[in-house]
Amino acid sequence: MQAMVNKMRGKKGQLKTKKTGSFLAFNCLKSKKAQLKIQQMAFMLMAVTLFFALVGMFVLAIKFSGLKETAATLCEENAMMLVTKLANSPEFSCGEAFDGETNCIDGDKIMMLKENIDAYEDFWGASNIEIRKIYPAEAEKVCDIGTYQGGDCNTIRLISKNVSGFDDKYNFVSLCRKEYIDGDMYDKCEIARLSVRYNYNERC
Amino acid sequence: MKDVNKMILKKSKFGQEEMIGFGLIIVLVAVILLVFLAFSLRNPVKENVESYEIEGFISALLQHTTDCGNYRTFHLSIRELIIDCGQGEVCLDNRDTCEVLNSTLSGILEQGWKISGNRPIKGYQLKILRNDVVDQVIQKGNVTTSYKSHMQDLGKSSTQVLFTAYY
Numbered sequence: 296m297q298a299m300v301n302k303m304r305g306k307k308g309q310l311k312t313k314k315t316g317s318f319l320a321f322n323c324l325k326s327k328k329a330q331l332k333i334q335q336m337a338f339m340l341m342a343v344t345l346f347f348a349l350v351g352m353f354v355l356a357i358k359f360s361g362l363k364e365t366a367a368t369l370c371e372e373n374a375m376m377l378v379t380k381l382a383n384s385p386e387f388s389c390g391e392a393f394d395g396e397t398n399c400i401d402g403d404k405i406m407m408l409k410e411n412i413d414a415y416e417d418f419w420g421a422s423n424i425e426i427r428k429i430y431p432a433e434a435e436k437v438c439d440i441g442t443y444q445g446g447d448c449n450t451i452r453l454i455s456k457n458v459s460g461f462d463d464k465y466n467f468v469s470l471c472r473k474e475y476i477d478g479d480m481y482d483k484c485e486i487a488r489l490s491v492r493y494n495y496n497e498r499c
Numbered sequence: 500m501k502d503v504n505k506m507i508l509k510k511s512k513f514g515q516e517e518m519i520g521f522g523l524i525i526v527l528v529a530v531i532l533l534v535f536l537a538f539s540l541r542n543p544v545k546e547n548v549e550s551y552e553i554e555g556f557i558s559a560l561l562q563h564t565t566d567c568g569n570y571r572t573f574h575l576s577i578r579e580l581i582i583d584c585g586q587g588e589v590c591l592d593n594r595d596t597c598e599v600l601n602s603t604l605s606g607i608l609e610q611g612w613k614i615s616g617n618r619p620i621k622g623y624q625l626k627i628l629r630n631d632v633v634d635q636v637i638q639k640g641n642v643t644t645s646y647k648s649h650m651q652d653l654g655k656s657s658t659q660v661l662f663t664a665y666y
Contacts (some may be wrong), residue, residue, distance in 0.1 A: 339521070345524075352530055358539070379551045398558040429610045430563070430603075467555040467611065469562035481574055484562045486607055 351362040374493035377419060382468045382489055386415070393471045393482050400426060400489070402451070402472040406443050410454055421458040423463065423492035426470055428485045446474075463490040524628060547619035553649040557662050560607060561651065562631040567591075567599040577603065585629055585656055597635070603635055612664060614640040622665040630657045641665060 381387055382398045386408055389399035406427065408415065427435070428449040438448035451470075470487040473480055558631035561578040567590035568574055569583065575590075577600065584597040604625060612623045622640025626633050 352552075354536065354539075358534075375549065375551075382555075392564070396558065396562055398555050399562060430607045432606075432610050467559040469559040472560070476573055477574070481572060482564065483574065484564045484576065486559045486563045486611065488611075496652060 305442065307352050316397075370493040371462070371464065372493045374421070375419060377493070378464045378466045378489060378491040380467065381419070381424070381491065388487055389469075389471050392473075393484070396469070398467065399469045399484065400487070402443070402470050405451055405453065405470075406438070406440060409442070409451065412453060416454060419454075419491075421454060421491050421493055422451040423490065425455070425463075425490045426451045426453070426487050427490070428470060428487045430486050463492045509542045527567060528644060547645075548647045548664045550647055550649070553647050553662055553664060556611060557649055557660055560604075560662075561653075561660065563603070563607065565599060565603050567596060581627060581653060581660070582656060583625075585634065585658060601635065601637070608637060608639065612639075618666050620664055624661075624663045624665075626661040628659045628661060 382400055387400045387405065389396070389401045392401060393399055433449050434449050436442065436448040438451045442448040443451075466489050468487050468489045469484045471482055471484040474483040475481075533623060553571050553643045556570055561576065561581075564574045569581060569588065569591060572579075573591070575583065575596075578666065580596055580600045580603070584600050588596050590596060590599060608623060608625060612620050614620050614622055620640070621643050622638070624636065624638040624642070627635040643665040645662050646665045648661060650659055650661045
């Protein structure tokens with residue numbers, strides 16, 4: 296009887312040992328899997344970081360390659376905005392001296408401004424401001440005080456710096472002045488083109 | 500052992516699902532980046548004619564002084580000439596106001612909107628409407644599908660000036 300009990304105990308012990316062994320093997324496998332998983336995760340994180348870094352570098356490279364063009368576009372936009380508002384600014388506009396309409400430039404004011412342009416040279420940030428009568432069509436005659444008073448000119452160059460590489464921005468304006476006929480004064484307005492070129496180096 | 504195999508199989512399936520998920524995220528991120536790139540790299544469209552040019556042109560055109568006078572003034576502006584033309588009046592020197600208006604407008608348009616050669620402007624059209632009926636039309640060049648136009652009401656006699664530039 297005792298011998299049988301002992302045999303049984305032995306078998307139970309064997310069973311216990313077998314069970315514990317497979318559990319350890321499973322744990323070991325699980326641990327290896329976890330390590331693999333961590334490794335996988337680390338690689339994946341590295342890959343994702345690398346991917347975003349590359350994309351970022353690509354975007355930056357493209358962005359910076361167009362930086363000069365963007366600056367030029369900004370300059371053009373500035374010139375466009377300036378040309379739309381310049382005719383109605385106090386230094387240019389007809390105000391109450393004429394019918395008080397929009398896009399009306401007082402020629403006399405402009406000539407006086409031209410005489411004192413040194414004080415205004417950097418005021419608008421433009422490298423060129425020019426007003427040219429478009430009708431009737433005539434060869435270019437630049438105005439000074441003498442020719443303007445005689446009505447023998449068609450172009451007023453207010454600011455004229457030599458800047459190349461940018462297109463002028465235009466707007467149509469009405470260039471008005473007071474004229475006399477037989478002692479009677481009347482308003483003479485002529486359609487003209489106001490052109491502005493922006494100074495890239497200084498303001499943009 | 501069977502249990503272990505089952506668990507490995509289950510884990511492998513989980514791994515596959517994770518891979519699909521990751522792939523989907525990558526695709527999603529790539530699509531978002533592409534859209535962002537497309538928007539940020541899109542160049543601003545350069546207009547051949549700006550709206551302010553048309554508005555400025557009509558405004559300046561109406562203020563232009565002509566050599567036609569009447570009993571009020573020796574020199575009528577185009578705005579006044581349009582109204583006088585509608586009333587069938589003549590200049591002080593007996594010229595027809597409509598003829599003066601037509602010739603002045605044609606000259607200004609020709610100088611202001613040159614369409615010859617490789618210029619961006621392909622054509623233009625100026626209409627004078629009275630009581631919503633077209634009274635005078637000056638047209639030159641081709642009529643295209645790209646255009647910018649502006650209408651200005653003169654206030655008197657329901658007269659309007661409509662200018663369209665084709666590019």
